[in-house]
Amino acid sequence: MRQSNSYIVIYAAVLTIVCGGLLAMAAEGLKEKQQFNVALEQKKNILSTVINIEEGQDVNRLYEQRVKQFVVDFNGDVRSDVKPQDVNLSVEYKKPAKDRLLPVYEFVNESDSSKVDNVVLPVYGYGLWNDIWGFVALESDMNTIKGVKFDHKGETPGLGARIESDPELQARYQGKSIYEGDKLVSVTMMKGEGNDYSDDKHKVDGMSGATLTAKGVNNMLSDYLQSYERYLKKKKTNS
């Protein structure tokens, strides 16, 4: 009986249904909590491109006070019908640049909330193995990089994954410029590590053993900064 084919088929089917049901219940029950964590992580990432977040700081409150978030289109016009949290960048980045919805996070001055200290722009692209993404914070001149924060789905630990895990690597972008005169040139991570690019405004030292991830980062930055170009121009002429 225990070895008959029908017993085996039924056994497997019941097991699948029971396991599947339990997992579905667990996923549904924990969803809210998980989404809260993901949202909090994003807020933390956005803030950390601009300021140092101390352990135990109330990120939600800080975010509420200092960050103005909205979505713009390719022409730099605000799209009031879409909220940034509803924009799925993993879908958007596959569209041609002029169709993309582009979230913007403005970091406002502590005492004067109408004054924008920094703008934080999300970027999204493809690394060596899988998606990579991040945030780039610009100074109020819309040119100098204040800070960056990268993350990835599946880059090689210890090599390409350093874009996320190595704060020193992210710090290399600080103070670099994305414009040369009026032309957007972005910032390029070079091949090879240990070289000094401190006098070059558009180059940063590379990652040894992860040139292809660096290439992905370079593409991501230039691609997304170009998408934001018209918004940045508007911002510059307004201020």
Added chain:
Amino acid sequence: MSETVEKVEVKKSEPLFTKKNKKLITNPLDIDNPITVQVLGICSALAVTTQLKPAFIMAVSLTIVTACSNVAISAMRNSIPSRIRIIVQLAVVSLWVTLVNELLKAYVYDVSKQLSVFVGLIITNCIVMGRLEAYAMSNKPGPSFLDGLGNGLGYGLILMTIAFFREFLGSGALFGFKVFDLIGLHYQGNGLMLLPAGACIILGIIIWIQRSMNGYRETH
């Protein structure tokens, strides 16, 4: 079939903590340790031990998964068709691992990010499957639970030991606290300890010490 059922009923009168059952917990801690003696689960032991916190969470997760899967499989053992027993074991292990993963994501999100794929890889951890096949398939839920617990703890013990040395020597910290700064000394972290190679060295030393202490020899 009827014979096994009979045996089970006879054994039921046995109390849970007999001398034999206590051994189920203490053996994996030392003379039958899953990492140092059976040399299983090495991959994750190298990967998640740069700091104590993720190592601790990993150890707890694996202990829960092993113990719970052991109980589940042991309870089901008389109904599992032997031809698909491995896939049934796998399904049960996956169930527990996914549950643990979801819980980590909900309650300790930063650690869950740090552990990333390694929680998912508990599914393929030889310790879990090994215990199911070697113990739970032929023993009652009670002892199976202890066996899972013991092996999980044995794994955790080694994991924590490696993580202790790696975090201490590699970044001069324990559970994230900079112990050297606390007593006013500057410590230049040893980068090697943060790389998998550092874990290999420490693990090797642990195996060496342990085997020379209890006189274990590989049998050919």
